[in-house]
Structures are given as structure tokens and as C-alpha cells.
Amino acid sequence: MSAHDSNLVRITDVEERLVHWVLAASCLFCLISGIGLMYHSWSIIPTLLGGHYAAKMMHIYSGVIFTGMLFYSAYLWKKDCRFEESDLQWVLKAGGYLWPVENLPPVYKYNAGQKAFFWCLIGCGAVISVTGFLMWLWNPVSVPIIIGRLSYMLHAGAVVVLAAFIMIHIYLGTAGNPGTVSAMITGYVTRAWCETHCPRWYAERSKKPEQAA
Numbered sequence: 001m002s003a004h005d006s007n008l009v010r011i012t013d014v015e016e017r018l019v020h021w022v023l024a025a026s027c028l029f030c031l032i033s034g035i036g037l038m039y040h041s042w043s044i045i046p047t048l049l050g051g052h053y054a055a056k057m058m059h060i061y062s063g064v065i066f067t068g069m070l071f072y073s074a075y076l077w078k079k080d081c082r083f084e085e086s087d088l089q090w091v092l093k094a095g096g097y098l099w100p101v102e103n104l105p106p107v108y109k110y111n112a113g114q115k116a117f118f119w120c121l122i123g124c125g126a127v128i129s130v131t132g133f134l135m136w137l138w139n140p141v142s143v144p145i146i147i148g149r150l151s152y153m154l155h156a157g158a159v160v161v162l163a164a165f166i167m168i169h170i171y172l173g174t175a176g177n178p179g180t181v182s183a184m185i186t187g188y189v190t191r192a193w194c195e196t197h198c199p200r201w202y203a204e205r206s207k208k209p210e211q212a213a
Contacts, residue, residue, distance in 0.1 A: 007190055007191055008188040008189070008190060008191070009188060009189055009190070009191055009194050009202065009205070010187050010188050011109075011183050011187065011188065011189050011194070011198075012183050012184060012187045013187060014187070015076070016076065016077075016184075016187075017184055017185075017187060019069055019072055019073055019076055020073075020184050021184070022065065022069050023066065023069035023070065023073055026062045026063070026065040026066035026069060027066050027125075027162075027166070029058070029059075029062045030059055030062050030063050030066055030128075031159065031163060032045060033045060033046075033049065033055050033058055033059040033062070034059055034159065036049070036055055037052070037055060037056060037059060038156070060132075060136055063128075063129070063132050066125070066128075066129070067125075067129040067132075067133075070121070070122065070125040070126070070129060073121075073122075074122050077118060080108070080109045080110055081110055081114070081115045081118040081119065082115075083112070083115055084108075086105035086106075087105075087111075087112035087115065088112075089105045090104065090105050090107065090111055090112045090113075091112050091113075093105075095111055095112070095113055106199045106200045107197065107198050107199065107200060107201070108198060108200045108201045109198050109201040110198070111197070111198075113172070117165050117168070117169050120161070120162065120165045121162065121165070124158040124159075124161050124162040124165075125158075125162065127154055127155070127158040128155055128158045128159060128162070131150075131151040131152075131154045131155040131158070132155060134147065134148070134151040135148065135151050135152060135155060138151065177197070179193045180193070180197070
């Protein structure tokens with residue numbers, strides 16, 4: 001699609017797309033490499049990465065990148081992901097995804113489901129990052145063993161919760177809502193998409209002068 005097509009609207013800028021993809025890539029790499037480190041039946045993963053030690057170091061440093069991008073994404077999107085009173089009505093009507101609804105509350109830039117995913121990402125990501133650093137630096141000689149055990153448990157638990165949300169996020173961002181994925185590839189979506197998914201944001205944006213891409 002041409003960026004100058006009159007039917008297209010820019011919904012994300014370069015900074016947002018870069019942060020999104022670096023965060024996504026580091027998160028998925030941590031998830032895959034972590035599975036290989038945790039389960040012997042998945043030892044093919046460390047083997048492909050150059051061995052257990054190499055996979056561990058890649059996991060650690062990709063985790064550092066993930067942590068940095070996590071904090072930056074909190075700064076970047078927290079304003080648009082604050083919950084509003086209308087979000088409760090959106091949730092009670094399931095956003096119109098599960099059954100036909102009328103008078104669905106008009107969404108601003110992100111709906112309640114997307115906001116929930118964002119805060120789940122921040123919350124679980126914070127737990128994963130903190131426990132990951134504790135696991136990395138933990139010394140059983142000088143630090144109580146209970147700290148290490150709790151870190152491993154919380155780390156794994158937060159990963160399971162976040163992974164479930166990520167699968168839903170990927171589906172709804174692709175096959176579940178055709179046309180959505182272009183927002184994080186080209187930065188543009190169609191006007192019809194905006195009128196359906198973020199009508200309040202689109203109405204407000206339409207009153208402002210067109211910004212340069």
C-alpha cells in the first residue's frame with residue numbers, strides 16, 4: 001500500500017514500530033531459548049544456538065534488551081493505555097467479538113483488551129526481569145536458597161501467563177482482525193479500519209492538520 005494513498009491513515013510512527021519489534025523479538029527469543037534451557041526434551045534449541053552455555057548467555061543478554069524495551073514501552077504507551085469508565089462497558093459486551101452488540105462504546109486509540117494486554121506485559125515483564133536478574137546474580141552461598149527458588153517459580157509462572165496473552169495478541173493482530181498487522185509494519189491502516197477499531201481517535205485526528213510521515 002502506498003503511504004500517500006488517500007484511503008490510508010498513519011496510526012504508528014517509526015519509534016513505536018521499532019520499540020514494538022525489538023521488544024517482540026527479544027521476548028520471543030527469551031521464551032524459545034528459555035524453553036531449551038529448562039526442558040531436556042528441547043535440548044535441540046541450545047544445540048542450534050551453539051551449546052548450553054552460549055544459549056544461556058544469549059538468553060541473559062536478550063533479557064537485558066527485553067527489560068530496556070519494556071521500560072521504554074511503558075513510557076511510550078502508558079498514556080494511551082490508561083483505563084476509562086467506558087472500558088468496563090466494552091468488556092461487558094466483549095468488544096463485539098463474541099456476539100452481536102449494539103451501542104458499543106467508541107474506542108480511542110486502544111480498546112480495553114489491548115490495554116489489558118499492555119498492562120499484563122508490563123506486570124509480567126517486570127516480574128520476569130527482576131527474577132531473571134536475581135537468578136543471574138544469585139549466589140547460594142551468600143543469599144538464602146529460598147530467594148533462588150522463589151525467583152525460578154515466579155519467573156516461570158509469569159512467562160506462562162505472558163505467553164498465553166501473547167498468543168491471543170498475535171491472533172487478534174493478524175487473522176482475528178484483518179488489516180491490523182499493517183499498523184506495526186508500514187504504520188498505516190485504512191480509514192474503514194479506524195472507523196471500526198478506534199473511532200474516537202480517528203475523529204479527533206481528522207480535525208487536526210495532516211502530519212508528515
